[in-house]
Amino acid sequence: MSEMPEIIQGKFKVLSNRKMEPDCFKMAILAPRIAITARPGQFVHLRCQEELEPLLRRPFSFHRINGGSFEILYKVIGRGTNLLAKKKKGDTIDTLGPLGNGFNIIRNSKFEIRNSILVAGGMGVAPLLALGERLAGRRNTLVLIGARNKKEVLCENEFKQLGAKVQIATDDGSRGRKGLVTDLLKKVLRNTKYEIRNTIYACGPKPMLKEIARLSSSLGISAYGSLEENMACGVGACLGCAIGTREGYKRVCKDGPVFNLREIKW
Amino acid sequence: MVKKRKSAASNFSVSLGSLKLPNPVLAASGTFGSGRDYEDLVPLKKLGALVTKTITLKPQSGNPPPRTAETYQGMLNAIGLENPGVEAFIRKEMPFLQKIGIPVIVSVAADSPAQFARICRRLSKIRGIHALEVNISCPNLGKRTLIAQDARATYEVVKAAKRATGVPIITKLSPNVTDVAEIAHAAERAGSDILSLVNTFFGMSVDLKTKQPKLGNATGGLSGPAIKPQALWAVYRVRQAVKLPLIGMGGIMDTQDALEFIICGASAVAVGTANFVNPKAIVEIITGIRKYLQKNKIRDINSLIGSLGKK
Numbered sequence: 001m002s003e004m005p006e007i008i009q010g011k012f013k014v015l016s017n018r019k020m021e022p023d024c025f026k027m028a029i030l031a032p033r034i035a036i037t038a039r040p041g042q043f044v045h046l047r048c049q050e051e052l053e054p055l056l057r058r059p060f061s062f063h064r065i066n067g068g069s070f071e072i073l074y075k076v077i078g079r080g081t082n083l084l085a086k087k088k089k090g091d092t093i094d095t096l097g098p099l100g101n102g103f104n105i106i107r108n109s110k111f112e113i114r115n116s117i118l119v120a121g122g123m124g125v126a127p128l129l130a131l132g133e134r135l136a137g138r139r140n141t142l143v144l145i146g147a148r149n150k151k152e153v154l155c156e157n158e159f160k161q162l163g164a165k166v167q168i169a170t171d172d173g174s175r176g177r178k179g180l181v182t183d184l185l186k187k188v189l190r191n192t193k194y195e196i197r198n199t200i201y202a203c204g205p206k207p208m209l210k211e212i213a214r215l216s217s218s219l220g221i222s223a224y225g226s227l228e229e230n231m232a233c234g235v236g237a238c239l240g241c242a243i244g245t246r247e248g249y250k251r252v253c254k255d256g257p258v259f260n261l262r263e264i265k266w
Numbered sequence: 267m268v269k270k271r272k273s274a275a276s277n278f279s280v281s282l283g284s285l286k287l288p289n290p291v292l293a294a295s296g297t298f299g300s301g302r303d304y305e306d307l308v309p310l311k312k313l314g315a316l317v318t319k320t321i322t323l324k325p326q327s328g329n330p331p332p333r334t335a336e337t338y339q340g341m342l343n344a345i346g347l348e349n350p351g352v353e354a355f356i357r358k359e360m361p362f363l364q365k366i367g368i369p370v371i372v373s374v375a376a377d378s379p380a381q382f383a384r385i386c387r388r389l390s391k392i393r394g395i396h397a398l399e400v401n402i403s404c405p406n407l408g409k410r411t412l413i414a415q416d417a418r419a420t421y422e423v424v425k426a427a428k429r430a431t432g433v434p435i436i437t438k439l440s441p442n443v444t445d446v447a448e449i450a451h452a453a454e455r456a457g458s459d460i461l462s463l464v465n466t467f468f469g470m471s472v473d474l475k476t477k478q479p480k481l482g483n484a485t486g487g488l489s490g491p492a493i494k495p496q497a498l499w500a501v502y503r504v505r506q507a508v509k510l511p512l513i514g515m516g517g518i519m520d521t522q523d524a525l526e527f528i529i530c531g532a533s534a535v536a537v538g539t540a541n542f543v544n545p546k547a548i549v550e551i552i553t554g555i556r557k558y559l560q561k562n563k564i565r566d567i568n569s570l571i572g573s574l575g576k577k
Binding site for chain 2: 006007008009047052053054055056057094096229230231232233234235236237238239240241242243244248249254
């Protein structure tokens, strides 16, 4: 295995912090030393404030990686993200990263990347767009986006611009198929075109990931998911973000956040 | 070539009995692993010492998640002493720790005086361990009382550890007691070389949606700036009660906090939760204390220790 790229901590400049729909922001940060080694599925640990309240950093996965800068996509849900939403262009932000393992792009042989199915639930689109960018133009990518309603469907156009096919499921049926994104996945997997030669990459709520683990293992398809736990240090030292796996507890921040979904004890 | 000596440089090394530290700022147990995870971010050579994550005789898997929860100016944790056991620790972590070239303090926990003696004896054979911190105050093991809540149990554990090894013994005290000085006395009588205080405060937090505790272990230990005034008081109290050198800790976030503990009588301080907020906290505090000494023309850090109320 190649040596892990260096973890950087520093204050970096906010390039933009735009409000998207709904309660959802996209922040671009100029951080060449971080962006240059950043991989899809990895994350940054941000300090949302100079003061000690709220105390801890907040983890955000790379949403887009563009040479010298990167974007994060976040929903305003608590004290940390409220402060983050107030950041303006030109402000600086204490950034720690890149952290975690990132998605491993599975290949059939040395050169051939498998077809991919990306399954996003709600804010789960955040790391999957960065992955979609890496996969673009190499093999077929199908993106399944699940949201509560049509307003909360994120990144549809971005994925389409990358040449991916996009299908949508909403809880209320206001866009695409009514129901869960995992129902959509079931339908897709029934279609012979998307079978063993596919890899599923997923991010979203735990019940969604659990269902994908069940579906994929019954069909013998590889499935990788980006997981979340409350996190303190972000670098693997405190053992605070443990998740139960078949090999015992692992650290979401360092052994993950991307796990083979079959390894997880749900 | 003749090197110019900075005449203004103050003495920065401290001695806690036979334990000599190049500077008085340590990485606190459980917050820094064995240092490896912070290698990219922190010049480890600059630390006054590194106190490892607590090690037990057998591997321990720790508590079910969630293991952490943020609170106002603090955090709860209930890790449950997850560790690979003493043998794997010696094999996997000691070579790295020995290479850093700073004092290494290994934190240990066990269930009985005899088991404490066993793990201390095992580790005293290993090169590069400068002291052992006897963790009798972890609040997350589901026990009814902590060893550090019982003067007699504290005495017996420390006595057993002392008999087992010639390496200096640090006894880590709990703030979850009626009178911390009583336990400090017991540790002193049993021969502890140093006391460190405080471990975390019992605490909990509830999720209103589920009516479940936010921690998998239900209860946890509170750390961070929220506990600093109480931790400082504990050091102040124990300083008046015993003669042993003290390592002060509990919510130290910056230079000001560290100096307060030193002035109240701590010969050294340990920085824990601050590492999660700012990985460079320890090195910034070391620089900050140096600047304070220079600015106030204090030649020797030792003259600051316990200087509360003195001019």
